[in-house]
Amino acid sequence: MEKTSSPPIGASSNPTMLTVRFDDQVVRYFVIATVIWGFVGMLVGALIALQMPFWQANLGQYLTFGRLRPLHTNAVIFAFAGNAIFAAIYYSTQRLTKTRMYSDVMSRIHFWGWQSIIVSAAITLPLGITTSKEYAELEWPIDILIAVIWVIFAINFFMTLKIRREKHMYVALWFYIATIVTVAVLHIGNSLAIPVGLFKSYPIFAGVQDAFVQWWYGHNAVAFFLTTPFLGLMYYFLPKAAERPVFSYRLSIVHFWSLVFLYIWAGPHHLQYTSVPEWAVTLGMVFSVMLWMPSWGGMINGPFTLRGAWHKLRDSVVLKMYVIGITFYGMSTFEGPLLSVKTVNALSHYTDWTIGHVHAGALGWNGFMTFGMIYWLLPKLWKTDLWSNKLANAHFWIGTIGMLLYVMAMYSAGVTQGLMWRAFDGAGSLIYPDFMETVVQIVPMYWVRLVGGSLYLVGMMMLGLNMIMTIRNAKDKPTDAAISVPA
Amino acid sequence: MSSFLNTDGRHRTLEGWPLVFTTLTILAVLVGGTVEFLPLVLMETNRPTISTVTPYTPLELTGRDLYIREGCVSCHSQQIRPFRDEIERYGEYSKPGESIYDRPFLWGSKRTGPDLSRVGGKYPDLWHVLHLEDPRSTSPNSLMPPYNWLLSQDVNLDNLTAKMNGLRTLGTPYTDSDIEGAVQDAKAQASNIARTISASGGPQGLETKEIVAVIAYLQRMGTDLTKSQN
Ligand code: HEM
Numbered sequence: 001m002e003k004t005s006s007p008p009i010g011a012s013s014n015p016t017m018l019t020v021r022f023d024d025q026v027v028r029y030f031v032i033a034t035v036i037w038g039f040v041g042m043l044v045g046a047l048i049a050l051q052m053p054f055w056q057a058n059l060g061q062y063l064t065f066g067r068l069r070p071l072h073t074n075a076v077i078f079a080f081a082g083n084a085i086f087a088a089i090y091y092s093t094q095r096l097t098k099t100r101m102y103s104d105v106m107s108r109i110h111f112w113g114w115q116s117i118i119v120s121a122a123i124t125l126p127l128g129i130t131t132s133k134e135y136a137e138l139e140w141p142i143d144i145l146i147a148v149i150w151v152i153f154a155i156n157f158f159m160t161l162k163i164r165r166e167k168h169m170y171v172a173l174w175f176y177i178a179t180i181v182t183v184a185v186l187h188i189g190n191s192l193a194i195p196v197g198l199f200k201s202y203p204i205f206a207g208v209q210d211a212f213v214q215w216w217y218g219h220n221a222v223a224f225f226l227t228t229p230f231l232g233l234m235y236y237f238l239p240k241a242a243e244r245p246v247f248s249y250r251l252s253i254v255h256f257w258s259l260v261f262l263y264i265w266a267g268p269h270h271l272q273y274t275s276v277p278e279w280a281v282t283l284g285m286v287f288s289v290m291l292w293m294p295s296w297g298g299m300i301n302g303p304f305t306l307r308g309a310w311h312k313l314r315d316s317v318v319l320k321m322y323v324i325g326i327t328f329y330g331m332s333t334f335e336g337p338l339l340s341v342k343t344v345n346a347l348s349h350y351t352d353w354t355i356g357h358v359h360a361g362a363l364g365w366n367g368f369m370t371f372g373m374i375y376w377l378l379p380k381l382w383k384t385d386l387w388s389n390k391l392a393n394a395h396f397w398i399g400t401i402g403m404l405l406y407v408m409a410m411y412s413a414g415v416t417q418g419l420m421w422r423a424f425d426g427a428g429s430l431i432y433p434d435f436m437e438t439v440v441q442i443v444p445m446y447w448v449r450l451v452g453g454s455l456y457l458v459g460m461m462m463l464g465l466n467m468i469m470t471i472r473n474a475k476d477k478p479t480d481a482a483i484s485v486p487a
Numbered sequence: 488m489s490s491f492l493n494t495d496g497r498h499r500t501l502e503g504w505p506l507v508f509t510t511l512t513i514l515a516v517l518v519g520g521t522v523e524f525l526p527l528v529l530m531e532t533n534r535p536t537i538s539t540v541t542p543y544t545p546l547e548l549t550g551r552d553l554y555i556r557e558g559c560v561s562c563h564s565q566q567i568r569p570f571r572d573e574i575e576r577y578g579e580y581s582k583p584g585e586s587i588y589d590r591p592f593l594w595g596s597k598r599t600g601p602d603l604s605r606v607g608g609k610y611p612d613l614w615h616v617l618h619l620e621d622p623r624s625t626s627p628n629s630l631m632p633p634y635n636w637l638l639s640q641d642v643n644l645d646n647l648t649a650k651m652n653g654l655r656t657l658g659t660p661y662t663d664s665d666i667e668g669a670v671q672d673a674k675a676q677a678s679n680i681a682r683t684i685s686a687s688g689g690p691q692g693l694e695t696k697e698i699v700a701v702i703a704y705l706q707r708m709g710t711d712l713t714k715s716q717n
């Protein structure tokens with residue numbers, strides 16, 4: 001089977017040179033999967049956004065809010081963002097190491113294995129098969145499958161590093177390394193449970209300890225699934241699109257190591273004022289505040305890479321998307337430390353403020369970085385022009401407006417409800433003792449969120465259309481890119 | 488330091504050693520979790536510190552697993568923070584000792600609906616039947632989905648033994664006779680609840696239905712703190 005090289009092409013090829021052909025087919029697969037699952041996950045998001053102000057949209061036992069919400073989070077995080085980072089990793093790692101992936105078979109197992117995990121999630125979650133632990137809802141048989149597929153991915157990746165033809169690993173690869181090892185540790189740690197049936201298990205930790213482990217996992221799923229791989233993506237694809245080197249090498253070293261070290265400590269900020277011991281949540285708060293600095297280290301390295309290239313923004317929808325993405329990374333990593341501060345968290349926790357924070361990061365940072373990458377990859381992977389630049393620009397605007405509406409609505413709903421919950425009158429009794437009073441007040445904001453989310457979803461559909469048409473315009477079988485290296 | 492960070496400095500050398508680089512990364516990410524988690528385990532927070540907190544009865548356990556199945560946790564928290572407004576609204580704030588038998592914990596992260604950790608005894612059983620069947624019937628503007636199938640589906644008690652054995656392995660103090668008599672115990676508690684419901688004018692024949700298990704769990708919540716020691 002074709003491994004890391006194929007016979008040299010072209011008459012003039014130098015006998016001491018070797019042609020390395022990359023495996024771009026697996027990247028095409030991951031790109032297509034990203035778009036499909038992105039659409040599905042956000043469609044479910046729009047449905048649950050409708051169910052909140054309009055209970056009639058709960059469509060029977062299998063499609064109620066409680067069962068669909070985890071389906072939404074799993075689909076957008078593990079299917080949409082997941083496939084996007086795999087596309088980024090497979091595309092850039094081969095180029096950064098100047099070698100084809102170690103094993104085509106492992107790459108295929110990774111792809112199909114991951115899609116089968118997603119399909120299992122889409123079947124079991126509506127059936128009510130769930131551990132109920134956020135972002136780790138899948139039951140133990142699927143957890144085992146995830147672990148197996150992840151290990152295969154890791155072997156394939158690290159063996160590729162081993163056979164690399166470039167001595168030094170570029171910063172994007174550091175972030176991929178951190179992602180791959182840490183997600184493995186987190187997944188195993190938080191899934192420790194004993195099965196009591198084919199679809200039911202109980203975690204080995206209980207109560208306070210279980211809460212702690214869950215948010216050690218939960219927070220770092222955000223850190224090592226939605227942040228570090230996207231930083232790696234940024235470090236590879238932004239300089240490529242801007243045709244400028246990364247702004248500061250030193251900054252990338254400092255912010256990489258401080259980020260991976262500090263992030264892990266911050267988990268307990270999700271448990272502020274709960275039964276978890278005071279010292280633990282205080283540690284969580286302190287480290288969260290410190291996290292602001294390395295986060296902004298990455299955030300600064302992005303835009304500064306564009307120095308002298310800002311004029312390119314006018315014609316490049318890819319760069320525009322990256323700028324929005326990085327801006328929202330900056331915003332949500334400024335907001336995160338703020339939310340960790342006890343007095344702020346006292347107000348924000350349990351409210352839609354958290355949901356606003358989540359989607360500023362998810363729609364702004366993860367979404368737009370993914371979109372930018374895909375618009376850049378489509379012409380390269382299918383060797384043809386993007387079908388419509390106009391449509392891509394329209395996606396940029398509708399996505400931005402949709403996201404802003406979503407996030408604004410949630411901030412306003414969160415702060416409003418938080419303040420109403422704690423409002424006392426002069427005589428010392430609650431002004432809104434009836435919980436529903438505080439809900440009715442924010443229902444209009446739920447409708448605004450639905451509008452914003454739907455616009456964002458329409459943008460996703462525009463991307464889908466652009467992708468389909470670009471692929472249809474492409475040659476029957478696009479060739480994979482190749483480079484010449486000394487034999 | 489600068490020789491470390493320069494483009495030909497020591498970090499550059501490290502970038503040529505993936506194995507060392509990866510090992511250092513693993514160490515960096517392990518420190519935080521370990522330092523924070525070890526004390527929590529060593530302090531044995533899973534030992535009973537509140538003597539009136541007891542394991543769930545078989546029916547309550549079944550109801551709790553139905554609560555998990557339906558994803559009630561995505562709208563309801565079970566963790567009252569020590570603030571004046573929360574204590575006023577929901578009751579005494581949550582204590583670490585209360586959740587020692589909670590596998591998994593169900594504290595939640597979002598209050599689309601009110602906190603439920605002290606809901607036990609707040610309403611009669613019949614209220615919960617009406618509310619779960621059609622939340623708007625008891626709470627006019629409620630956003631909560633209707634759960635009418637809980638009234639028609641039979642509760643599954645077959646796997647109770649496996650579940651309780653599993654929990655015992657993990658440390659929940661169920662005795663042999665607890666486990667042997669689990670199904671019988673569950674049925675007895677279920678018919679008690681069903682009787683209260685029909686006696687107060689509610690539907691008949693709910694003793695075999697899922698809803699009685701959910702109600703058993705809801706009525707249990709938060710009652711440990713106030714029950715008298717026997
Ligand atoms: C069309 C776009 C989207 C819509 C309409 C949408 C809608 C929603 C809704 C209604 C919720 C439940 C909020 C609640 O319980 O109060 C939610 C939760 C969530 N969504 Fe989305 N979403 C969208 C896109 C995304 C994307 C792209 C991501 C991630 C990459 C994402 C990640 C999450 C997460 C992590 C939560 C759980 C938040 C928490 O537990 O605090 N969403 N979303």
Ligand code: HEM
Pocket residue numbers: 134218222226227266269270271288289291292295329332333334335336337338339340341345348349350354357358360361362365366596
């Ligand atoms: C320095 C960086 C960050 C810090 C310190 C931080 C901090 C926080 C805090 C304090 C909460 C609220 C916890 C609560 O009250 O329940 C939270 C929630 C959340 N954040 Fe961040 N955040 C950061 C960046 C991000 C980014 C970039 C994302 C990406 C998408 C993100 C995703 C989330 C999610 C999904 C939740 C909801 C968890 C849940 O309750 O289900 N965060 N974060």
